Amino acid sequence: MSSQNLVTVTPDKDNDEIAIVTMQRPPVNSLNLELLQALSKTLDELSTSDFRAMVLTSASPTVFSAGLDIMEMYKPDLKRAEQFWSTLQDVWLKLFESNLITAAAINGHAPAGGCLLAMSCEYRAMVSGKYSIGLNETALGIVAPRWFMDCMLNTISQREAEIALTTGKLFSVEEALKVGLIDETAKDKEDAINKCLGFIEKFESIPPLPRSMTKQKFRANGVQWLKANKQADIDEFVHFLKFPQVQQSLEMYIHMLKSKQNKSE
Numbered sequence: 001m002s003s004q005n006l007v008t009v010t011p012d013k014d015n016d017e018i019a020i021v022t023m024q025r026p027p028v029n030s031l032n033l034e035l036l037q038a039l040s041k042t043l044d045e046l047s048t049s050d051f052r053a054m055v056l057t058s059a060s061p062t063v064f065s066a067g068l069d070i071m072e073m074y075k076p077d078l079k080r081a082e083q084f085w086s087t088l089q090d091v092w093l094k095l096f097e098s099n100l101i102t103a104a105a106i107n108g109h110a111p112a113g114g115c116l117l118a119m120s121c122e123y124r125a126m127v128s129g130k131y132s133i134g135l136n137e138t139a140l141g142i143v144a145p146r147w148f149m150d151c152m153l154n155t156i157s158q159r160e161a162e163i164a165l166t167t168g169k170l171f172s173v174e175e176a177l178k179v180g181l182i183d184e185t186a187k188d189k190e191d192a193i194n195k196c197l198g199f200i201e202k203f204e205s206i207p208p209l210p211r212s213m214t215k216q217k218f219r220a221n222g223v224q225w226l227k228a229n230k231q232a233d234i235d236e237f238v239h240f241l242k243f244p245q246v247q248q249s250l251e252m253y254i255h256m257l258k259s260k261q262n263k264s265e
């Protein structure tokens with residue numbers, strides 16, 4: 001699939017000022033460099049378009065996004081790893097600080113980087129079912145960067161976030177609702193999108209500029225560190241990938257994912 005098709009933008013059928021942004025990198029929307037580049041380009045285009053709001057969702061029936069593509073971190077080409085991390089930083093900054101009203105229709109699992117994308121939006125509706133969401137990095141033997149943590153702190157309490165991150169917790173849909181990691185549950189993807197549209201409707205009579213400036217002021221503390229330390233953060237990521245223990249943990253995790261699949265065959 002060409003990178004152009006990895007993300008589609010469709011106007012909502014009843015309101016052409018709302019973009020439905022769909023990630024479609026089968027099977028699980030894992031965020032590789034190309035998907036991140038497509039997201040970054042889409043966010044640039046949306047920021048200068050007539051759209052005033054976006055709903056982020058996925059074309060997969062059971063996965064919103066499986067997070068970062070582990071193959072980008074396992075035995076990586078270091079130049080590509082730098083570009084990969086820098087693009088992830090850009091996607092996060094563009095989405096977290098977007099002028100648009102942003103909502104996530106989470107139609108399946110959203111671990112790690114998938115949770116980051118959802119948390120970067122202003123509102124989250126998640127389809128009920130045996131899905132999970134959270135920052136599970138420690139369970140993989142890796143450490144979430146501090147801007148992932150800052151992003152979670154914009155959503156849930158410091159105490160809940162610290163326990164969740166240190167234990168690598170993946171929340172069930174009910175648990176996520178209870179701690180405020182998601183705002184509402186939905187019966188299916190269509191219902192999740194409708195709930196996002198309901199959230200967007202709240203701003204019907206609010207002028208866009210003061211709205212987005214207010215949002216950005218609330219979010220300024222979270223982005224300040226990354227903006228001041230972009231290159232140091234890239235260097236730390238690349239340095240971290242060079243540790244044999246990190247590569248070993250990733251290798252074990254990849255085997256676990258593959259053997260999980262063999263078992264269910």
Ligand SMILES: CCCC/C=C\CC(=O)SCCNC(=O)CCNC(=O)[C@H](O)C(C)(C)COP(=O)(O)OP(=O)(O)OC[C@H]1O[C@@H](n2cnc3c(N)ncnc32)[C@H](O)[C@@H]1OP(=O)(O)O
Nearest residue numbers: 028030066067068069070071109111112113142143257261
């Ligand atoms: C300093 C570093 C900081 C890093 C910060 C962030 C880190 C991350 O985001 S790391 C990624 C964390 N993600 C996960 O832990 C999720 C892993 N995946 C799953 O748990 C399941 O795949 C999921 C629940 C999302 C979906 O389950 P299923 O629908 O049952 O699918 P499969 O598990 O069978 O997967 C299908 C296929 O996709 C491959 N896969 C899954 N996730 C990833 C991934 N994140 N990266 C790359 N590839 C992934 C999986 O191995 C299967 O591949 P095949 O065997 O080749 O079909």
